[in-house]
Amino acid sequence: MSKAQAFLHNWLRHRLVLVELVNAFPEEHLDYKPYEKAMSLKELVLHTVMSADSFIETVKRGELVRSYELGKPQVETMEDLRKLVHDVTEKNKTDITGLSEEAFVKLVDVSKIFGTSLSGEAILHIMRDHEIHHKGQLFVYARLIGMEEVPLFVKRDL
Amino acid sequence: MSKAQAFLHNWLRHRLVLVELVNAFPEEHLDYKPYEKAMSLKELVLHTVMSADSFIETVKRGELVRSYELGKPQVETMEDLRKLVHDVTEKNKTDITGLSEEAFVKLVDVSKIFGTSLSGEAILHIMRDHEIHHKGQLFVYARLIGMEEVPLFVKRDL
Numbered sequence: 001m002s003k004a005q006a007f008l009h010n011w012l013r014h015r016l017v018l019v020e021l022v023n024a025f026p027e028e029h030l031d032y033k034p035y036e037k038a039m040s041l042k043e044l045v046l047h048t049v050m051s052a053d054s055f056i057e058t059v060k061r062g063e064l065v066r067s068y069e070l071g072k073p074q075v076e077t078m079e080d081l082r083k084l085v086h087d088v089t090e091k092n093k094t095d096i097t098g099l100s101e102e103a104f105v106k107l108v109d110v111s112k113i114f115g116t117s118l119s120g121e122a123i124l125h126i127m128r129d130h131e132i133h134h135k136g137q138l139f140v141y142a143r144l145i146g147m148e149e150v151p152l153f154v155k156r157d158l
Numbered sequence: 159m160s161k162a163q164a165f166l167h168n169w170l171r172h173r174l175v176l177v178e179l180v181n182a183f184p185e186e187h188l189d190y191k192p193y194e195k196a197m198s199l200k201e202l203v204l205h206t207v208m209s210a211d212s213f214i215e216t217v218k219r220g221e222l223v224r225s226y227e228l229g230k231p232q233v234e235t236m237e238d239l240r241k242l243v244h245d246v247t248e249k250n251k252t253d254i255t256g257l258s259e260e261a262f263v264k265l266v267d268v269s270k271i272f273g274t275s276l277s278g279e280a281i282l283h284i285m286r287d288h289e290i291h292h293k294g295q296l297f298v299y300a301r302l303i304g305m306e307e308v309p310l311f312v313k314r315d316l
Contacts, residue, residue, distance in 0.1 A: 133297075
């Protein structure tokens with residue numbers, strides 16, 4: 001299995017759970033915040049998927065891409081949020097699949113955010129950890145808005 | 159760097175943040191729950207570190223070890239919780255450091271919980287993901303109990 005295929009598999013085991021959670025969020029809780037200064041449910045989902053997108057673009061292009069450079073998604077409804085997560089996930093699947101072995105070992109100058117250069121592989125692993133972290137938080141949001149059923153934190157049968 | 163040293167480093171980047179969080183939790187919130195059926199702060203910390211301990215013991219012994227087999231920790235105060243997290247972390251550092259290259263590739267029968275056998279390396283990676291997931295949730299708990307300052311989700315300078 002190529003590094004790209006192995007990473008794609010290991011990342012999708014978490015991303016597909018995020019997709020499942022977002023698909024299950026009730027419409028009316030798009031702007032739910034558990035405390036005043038929190039990111040809203042919508043903001044936390046957007047932060048997670050747009051950060052991932054910018055990390056993947058960084059590895060793909062071999063230079064730092066910030067998430068604000070990728071445009072500000074227009075999300076007014078839960079349905080918009082679901083569509084965005086779906087579309088970005090499909091794009092990211094294609095992007096990761098297309099990464100060469102070289103892209104995993106090549107150093108990228110990400111010193112503006114990490115203070116140093118990192119290999120493509122290291123950047124992708126930070127992206128994945130960051131996604132697991134925030135997805136964990138979204139599980140608490142889910143229970144706080146009254147969802148009794150939530151998926152396992154990771155897909156086993158992928 | 160050996161596989162054991164590399165894994166220890168990658169895991170400590172998260173565990174040390176968990177230690178920092180637990181050290182910062184105010185005494186009075188040991189039994190805090192954000193919703194009725196939630197794990198309390200104490201239960202969530204214990205679940206995270208005792209699961210990790212059981213996964214590491216599983217890889218060390220080459221056979222499935224459940225966390226209840228490791229005894230039930232007596233934790234009555236936040237100070238007890240801090241001491242337990244500290245002590246288990248020190249034990250786990252020694253355990254991981256002592257893992258042979260063979261332990262990373264050897265298959266362990268964990269079918270009772272994962273439905274299949276997995277390599278030591280795969281088990282350790284599930285443990286690490288599980289810890290990042292629950293640590294993310296503890297960040298929400300931290301903010302909900304009024305903590306304004308929380309650490310970054312991962313240690314950069316390790």
